[in-house]
Amino acid sequence: MAWTRDPIFIFVLFGAALAVLHGTRDAKSTSTIDRRVVVSEADVAWIVEGFEKRWFRPPTQAERNALVRNHIKNEVLYREAVKLGLDKEDTALRRRVAMKLESLARDIGAAQPTDAELQAFLDENADRYATQALRSFEQVYVSTDKRKAAAKGDAGALLQALRGNPDQDLTRVGDMLPLEIRHPLIRAADVRAQFGDEFAKAVFALPVGSWQGPVQSGYGLHLVRVLESKAAEPPKLGEVRMQVQRDLMLQRKDEARDAFVDALLEKYDVVVESDLVTLDEAKE
Numbered sequence: 470m471a472w473t474r475d476p477i478f479i480f481v482l483f484g485a486a487l488a489v490l491h492g493t494r495d496a497k498s499t500s501t502i503d504r505r506v507v508v509s510e511a512d513v514a515w516i517v518e519g520f521e522k523r524w525f526r527p528p529t530q531a532e533r534n535a536l537v538r539n540h541i542k543n544e545v546l547y548r549e550a551v552k553l554g555l556d557k558e559d560t561a562l563r564r565r566v567a568m569k570l571e572s573l574a575r576d577i578g579a580a581q582p583t584d585a586e587l588q589a590f591l592d593e594n595a596d597r598y599a600t601q602a603l604r605s606f607e608q609v610y611v612s613t614d615k616r617k618a619a620a621k622g623d624a625g626a627l628l629q630a631l632r633g634n635p636d637q638d639l640t641r642v643g644d645m646l647p648l649e650i651r652h653p654l655i656r657a658a659d660v661r662a663q664f665g666d667e668f669a670k671a672v673f674a675l676p677v678g679s680w681q682g683p684v685q686s687g688y689g690l691h692l693v694r695v696l697e698s699k700a701a702e703p704p705k706l707g708e709v710r711m712q713v714q715r716d717l718m719l720q721r722k723d724e725a726r727d728a729f730v731d732a733l734l735e736k737y738d739v740v741v742e743s744d745l746v747t748l749d750e751a752k753e
Contacts, residue, residue, distance in 0.1 A: 506544050508537055516540055574729035575722035582717050588706055590717045598704035598712060603654040604672055605697040609643035613689040616644075624683040624690045631680040631692060646688060654699060664688070 516536050520528045528536060556562050582590070591598060609631065611624040627642060639650050648663060661669040668686040675681045675695045683690035706713065 506541055508541060512540070513537060571726050571730070575726045577725070579718055579721035579725045582714065582721070584706070587710065587713050587717060590720075591704060591706055591709070591713050594716075595703055597716075598709045600702045600704070601656045601658075602673065602701040603656060603697075603699040604660070604695055605652060605654045606672055606675075606693055606695045607639060607651040608684075608694075609639055609650070609692040610646040610648075610688065611683065611690040611692070612644040612646075620690055621683065624692060628680055628682055628692050631694075635680060635694070643692070644689075648688075651696075654697060664691075 513533075517528060517533060520532070520536060550556060556566075609627065611620055611627065613620040616623050631637070631642070652660075657669050657673055660672055664672075664686040668684055668691065671684045672693060672695065675684075675693060677695045677698050680692055680694045682692040684693050685691075
């Protein structure tokens with residue numbers, strides 16, 4: 470039902486649950502129930518699961534017994550520490566508890582998206598999921614270190630020779646460079662990593678099929694022929710569904726957390742006794 474997806478309804482329900490839990494705990498603090506520690510089957514299963522994730526094997530009986538005893542010890546120590554007020558001055562503990570509440574708010578407040586919502590999110594963020602443009606090319610290197618001032622003229626003459634005989638043996642022309650002469654379909658980022666940003670931009674702007682240049686790189690000059698160009702393709706939901714759903718859920722969880730915190734802050738009268746802080750600017 471639509472109203473069950475309403476953030477206001479979710480937060481009201483969540484707040485009611487917290488109020489009941491808080492009231493129950495307050496009642497326990499003044500009764501003997503506070504002295505009763507119950508370790509359920511679910512607790513034991515959770516404890517065992519944590520052991521298995523860490524050690525990649527189930528615990529022995531002795532280890533299981535020790536794990537449960539340690540769980541009970543920690544629970545008792547925690548309760549006694551809270552009674553003594555030790556939690557109130559522990560910034561790390563307060564932050565951990567706050568983070569647990571934030572995490573709970575994120576999980577409760579984020580509804581699973583429908584296909585229509587996934588498609589809308591994909592349409593709004595198409596660039597994030599689109600396949601990248603690709604180029605395959607071959608290059609002939611002209612060393613500026615070796616040829617000095619003659620490098621540019623030599624590159625021009627070599628360009629004319631290549632255009633006159635475009636399919637000649639490229640291993641016999643130009644200068645030596647410890648990089649491949651021919652590159653299969655490759656992303657701009659990979660071209661950039663090998664030849665530099667200026668060269669990559671030029672290669673992805675060149676026409677297909679003819680020798681062009683000279684193109685500058687960190688090594689010197691290059692004559693380049695683009696062999697194939699593959700444009701970036703818009704994403705299809707069926708191909709990137711898991712990615713889109715994960716990203717949308719993360720966004721929704723962050724929005725649910727922020728809305729929950731904002732709703733809680735409305736209930737408090739916050740006073741900051743310092744002229745060095747402006748709360749509106751301090752919002753995360």
